[in-house]
Amino acid sequence: MLVVQKYGGTSVGTIARIKRVARRCLATQRQGHEVAVVVSAMSGETNRLLGLARRIHSDPSDREVDVIIATGEQVSVGLLALAIRALGGDAVSFLGHQVKITTDSAFSRARIRSIDAENVRIACRAGKIAVIAGFQGMDEQGNITTLGRGGSDTTGVAIAAALKADVCEIYTDVDGVYTADPNVCLTARKIERVTYEEMLELASLGAKVLQIRSVELGMKYGVPIHVRSSFHKREGTWVVPEESSMEHVEVAGVTASRDECKVTVFMVPDRPGVAASIFRPLSEHGIVVDMIIQSASSEGHTDMTFTVPRSDVGRAMQLLEVHLAELIAGGAHLKSTEGLAKVSVVGVGMRSHAGVAQKMFELLARERINILLISTSEIKISVVVETKYAELAVRVLHDGFGLDLPPAARAPTA
Ligand code: ADP
Ligand code: ASP
Numbered sequence: 001m002l003v004v005q006k007y008g009g010t011s012v013g014t015i016a017r018i019k020r021v022a023r024r025c026l027a028t029q030r031q032g033h034e035v036a037v038v039v040s041a042m043s044g045e046t047n048r049l050l051g052l053a054r055r056i057h058s059d060p061s062d063r064e065v066d067v068i069i070a071t072g073e074q075v076s077v078g079l080l081a082l083a084i085r086a087l088g089g090d091a092v093s094f095l096g097h098q099v100k101i102t103t104d105s106a107f108s109r110a111r112i113r114s115i116d117a118e119n120v121r122i123a124c125r126a127g128k129i130a131v132i133a134g135f136q137g138m139d140e141q142g143n144i145t146t147l148g149r150g151g152s153d154t155t156g157v158a159i160a161a162a163l164k165a166d167v168c169e170i171y172t173d174v175d176g177v178y179t180a181d182p183n184v185c186l187t188a189r190k191i192e193r194v195t196y197e198e199m200l201e202l203a204s205l206g207a208k209v210l211q212i213r214s215v216e217l218g219m220k221y222g223v224p225i226h227v228r229s230s231f232h233k234r235e236g237t238w239v240v241p242e243e244s245s246m247e248h249v250e251v252a253g254v255t256a257s258r259d260e261c262k263v264t265v266f267m268v269p270d271r272p273g274v275a276a277s278i279f280r281p282l283s284e285h286g287i288v289v290d291m292i293i294q295s296a297s298s299e300g301h302t303d304m305t306f307t308v309p310r311s312d313v314g315r316a317m318q319l320l321e322v323h324l325a326e327l328i329a330g331g332a333h334l335k336s337t338e339g340l341a342k343v344s345v346v347g348v349g350m351r352s353h354a355g356v357a358q359k360m361f362e363l364l365a366r367e368r369i370n371i372l373l374i375s376t377s378e379i380k381i382s383v384v385v386e387t388k389y390a391e392l393a394v395r396v397l398h399d400g401f402g403l404d405l406p407p408a409a410r411a412p413t414a
C-alpha cells in the first residue's frame, strides 16, 4: 500500500513527540508500505510567527507574511527527517516548491493548482520516507504562498491524490471526527463513518479538525481519509462517499463558528440590480458572504442583511461605503454587528426527515437563546446567535438531538 500520513501541530509539538511520529512512520514502512508524511509547524509556531508579522504590519494577506509563516513547516520537516534517520530509517524532506505544489497568488489563502509528486514517488520507491512540508506552495511567479489556517490537511490530501495513495491518514490530538467539538461538548461521541458531504458542511461551519479544502479534494479525487489520534492505535473516523447501505442519521454533528459579523444595508431601493451592486465589490475582493436575508419591501425600499467573517468586516464596510456612495446619498445606510456565532446542525438524513428545523428552534427557545438569522440547505440548518450563547447552544442541540447516545439508540424527530 501507499500511505500518506499527515501530522498536525500538537502531534509534532515537542522533540519527544517528533521522535514518536518518526517511530510510527517507520513502523508503517516496516509493515511493507510506502510512506509519505506531511507535517504541520510545531503547535503554536504559526501563531507566533503571525504575531511577529502583525507587530509590524496588519494585512495578513501580504506576500511577506507568507514568507514568514511558511517557515514553521520547514523546521518540522527537517526535524522529522532527522528523527527518522536517527532511528536507522531513511528519510528526505521536501518543501512545497520541491514537490511543485503550484498555487494561485492569493497570499494567506492560496489554492493548489497542481502538484508534481514525481520526486516523492521516486523517494518512496527507493525505500525512503518522504517528509513534506504542509501549508505551503509556490505561485507561478515563484512566490511562496500559504494555504490558509489548517492548510496542512489540504497538502496531505492533495499529495495523496497526486500519488493515488490508498489512504490519507490525518493524525491529530483527538480520536477522530466527533458529533461536536469534544473540547466544548463533553458528551460528544466519535463518529465511525461520515460522508464527504457531511464533512464538507461540518468543516465549513466550524469543525476545524479538517480544513474544508482537504475535504473538497478528497471528494473530488476519491481519496479515503482516516482522521485518527497520533497518541494511540485505535481506529478513528473514515470520511467516505455516501452509500445506500449507510444508516442515514438525521443529525450527524453540531458545530459553531465564532467570529461572525452581521452587516445590514438599510433602505436600499427595491429594484433589479441592487443585490448585484452590493455583493459585486465584495466578491471581487475575495470576501465570502454567507447568510443573506432581504426583508420584505415597504414603500419601494428594503433592508439587506448578510454575514461575513470578522476578519473581513472592516474591508467589507470600506468597500460598501465606496461602491454604494450613490445609494447612501439617496438615503441608504450601513451597520455592522460583531460578537456573533453561527451554530449549525448537519446530517444527510435531514433530506428525508421533516421537523429538524422546528426541533432545533424549540431546543434553543427552551434555553431562551434568541435567533438572529436562519439559513438552511438540504443537509444543514444554521442559526446566528450572540457568541456568548454559542457553547450553550451546541450542548443543548447536541444532547437534544440525542447525539450523546449511540446512533441506534437515537429517537427520530419525525
Ligand atoms: P491539528 O493541529 O492536528 O491539525 P486542529 O487543532 O487543527 O489539529 O484540529 C483538531 C481540533 O479540532 C480538536 O482539538 C478539536 O478541538 C477541534 N474540533 C472542532 N470540532 C471538532 C469535531 N467535530 N470533531 C473533532 N474535533 C473537532
Ligand atoms: N501550521 C498551519 C496552521 O497552524 C497549518 C496547519 O497546521 O495545518 O494553520
Ligand code: MG
Residues within 6 Å of the ligand: 008, 150, 153, 208, 209, 210, 211
Ligand atoms: Mg488542523
